[in-house]
Amino acid sequence: MTRKYDVLVVGGGNAALCAAISARRSGASVLVLEAAPKFYRGGNTRHTRNMRCAHDTATEILTGPYTEEEFWEDLLRVTGGQTDEELARFMIRESKEILHWIVEQGVRWQPSLGGTLSLGRTNSFFLGGGRAMLNALYRTAEDLGVDVLYDAEVVDLDIQDGRFQSTTVAYGGQRHKVRAAALVAAAGGFEANIEWLKQYWGDVAENFLIRGTPYNRGSVLKMLLDKGVQQIGDPTQCHAVAIDARAPKFDGGIITRLDCVVFGIVVNKNAERFYDEGEDIWPKRYAIWGRLVAAQPDQIAYIIFDGPSLEMFMPSLYPPVKADSIRELAGKLGLDPQALETTVETFNQAVRPGTFDHTILDDCRTEGLNPPKTHWARRIETAPFYAYPVRPGITFTYLGTRVNKEARMLMADGTPAANMFAAGEIMAGNVLGKGYAAGIGMTIGSVFGRIAGREAANNARN
Template sequence: MAVQSDADIVIIGGGNAALCAAITAAEAGAKVLILEGAPKAYRGGNSRHTRNFRCMHQKPMSVLVDRYDADEYYEDLLKVTGGKTDPELAKLAINASEECQPWMEANGVRFQPSLSGTLSLARTNAFFAGGGKALVNAYYRTAQALGVEVLYEAKVTHLSLEQNRVTAVEFSYQGESHILHPKAVIAASGGFQADTDWLAEAWGPAAKNFLIRGTPYNRGVVLKDLLDQGIQSVGDPTQCHAVAIDGRAPKFDGGIVTRLDCVPFSVVVNKNAERFYDEGEDVWPKRYAIWGRLVAAQPDQIGYVIIDAKSLNLFMPSVFPPIKADSIAELAEKMGIPAEKLESTINEFNAACTDGDFHPTELDGLATQGLTPPKTNWARPITEAPFYGYSLRTGVTFTYLGLKVDKTAQVQGPQGAVENLWAAGEIMAGSILGQGYLAGFGMTIGTVFGRIAGKEAAQYANH
């Protein structure tokens, strides 16, 4: 495809935030060009791997049941971030999420009722029929029907910033270098997690053992280019959405299926067969995102999950089958951890379990006594053969170091707002996610700020 040189707006990135921006800007009459760094088969960034969208609503709406008001949503966010959030931007994302859901449906996204079990989120999260890939494909169809042009494998290398304005966008495409001079630019090109050297700069050498759950194309090139030119940054480079995933997952792009949901019903140990955290602290949707950092802090950045036969069917099946053994000692040998020590750890845990009623889908208070660390819910002795195990590694979804924006999604430079530059999605999510993660909230941020950025950029370009 020839490079069109007359686009009003250039959008860098091809995921959810970029597409929401493109559709909104095109509907407002702007001529839009998307530069997607990935090949067409991998288009969509991390949005390909998503499943749901966290949505405020005052009453049942679409597939969402009951109500989930703005105050409860904000409280949930404060719990996972420890208060590290920009209240104005956070509340903007939360309040706008209600109107986004019907907008998504109007633009081709289909929803389905949520799954039951440990990830039951029917009240808070709207699940995509066909997952994130279907959402991405729907948005591309809508965007292209509106006349949005898309170039794949178009890698942006530099934005020229002069006197608080972007004057040029440089990129490579089909073996050649190109320069465009659009009226407005929207950066929606994600975090830097796929650049493992940059991760190691932030975290230290341990980061080389991390797996990257998301796209291998989010390398932070545009983010670094803008930060190097004095654009204001937000967020901590060591903070990210990181979960504990199956240690057998690929280095990149394993996606959501590599996550393990068995932790609440297990004992988790490190390579020395020692427990290191309360596996039953809270329901899994509120705690799965802390386990990536917990595992990252362990020797060799690895953990091991141990369950028994009575817990095998309580969680979403894993994409790789668990390691299976008839005894704890045999399981330890198969997993390469000290057998005697694991037997001792499991025996100590079993002795600390108390009698009570077990309720797998809610906090049941079935706790250990006299054990450090404790297990505060779902603590049942691990005694029923066969025994099963998984290895756990830190799986990074996206990083939180990003571009500082205001409530209009406008990027903030050394002299205040950059006149014709907006940002949406993971590249600015660190404004709202200072630490921790809330299931489905990345899609909320991308959708809300993508739409805002598209509207604002189109308004600027049209006038």
């Protein structure tokens, strides 16, 4: 604790490790402070499985090209234009190198999963998932000589006139002052801090489930903002998906997510549909449903489908609720049986036949129904009938620190910080004003982590 490092990295996930490795490869001495115990290291990276990178040609694991312009158009669509275009286009361009750089750090790819994901051309999947990817990065960092401390919580930051001086760390039952020439903040958002979420969402936040780590409480983010770093992002915006309502409050991960909205209808506690289940293909569709469910009474909804759809998607960890009739299903879900029967029958009558294909925007739709189902509409009529209860599952929040292309934080007056950099969820709001596209969180973390580490090392050296 008495040694002064060139670069101090706060956080222990993908962004932090990319920064640590990049800084070490640039010749800097590096210390990583991870607030979690070793077993739970890595924040939300433990629960991920793929990354979205631009590439010009097919590869051994990608089925075709995914150009910078197409990536940009996808990002523009999901954010509704709420993104820093210059920074986002820069990230997309840099992602082409990350696809190869990350492999050089020991990470391995595998072919895309099939089914409803529709990601075989755009996203690269980690062999063994996020934990295997994370373990590879830690091995590389440690082999390079990066020092790592677990159960090391940053409790204060000494920042004077935009310059990081030192941090106070709670470690081993004591408080220690750690000095470094440059700081990289990669400690995530505040999604696990229910009280902070309630400041913006109200009491409904009590019904939110946190898909990832319980350690992302936003303490480092709050310190930085309080010390004069410029804020970016809407505090109510986040990466939120509909997950199984039976999932644990924290750390349920990817196995509680549900990919079956396309195969049926979604109703609220009043047994009423409230949104188009066929709006878009999975990578762009799935991340809107968390916020949609959050707006419903008691923040609960139910995905209803029938027998022929059961094996067409990746199931949740929990089995679906099963019944021989819609009325019986309603009873098991605690819904009004007559209301659910009416909703299903009204939907069935509105369905217009077409050629069903869940991998494309097909011609199966409803007519005269509000809200419509614009694609993949099929009658729900073949027993047994099934349902999954779902709640909003937050992955990470978008309130963060503003950065430039060097991943350098900007102070409230717009001037670049002297020696402070950020990567990952803590600055994702620069790119993601709202919405989400599958795998882009890992892209943000890897691209800006690599840059932050390199620039922090250069800053320390100079």
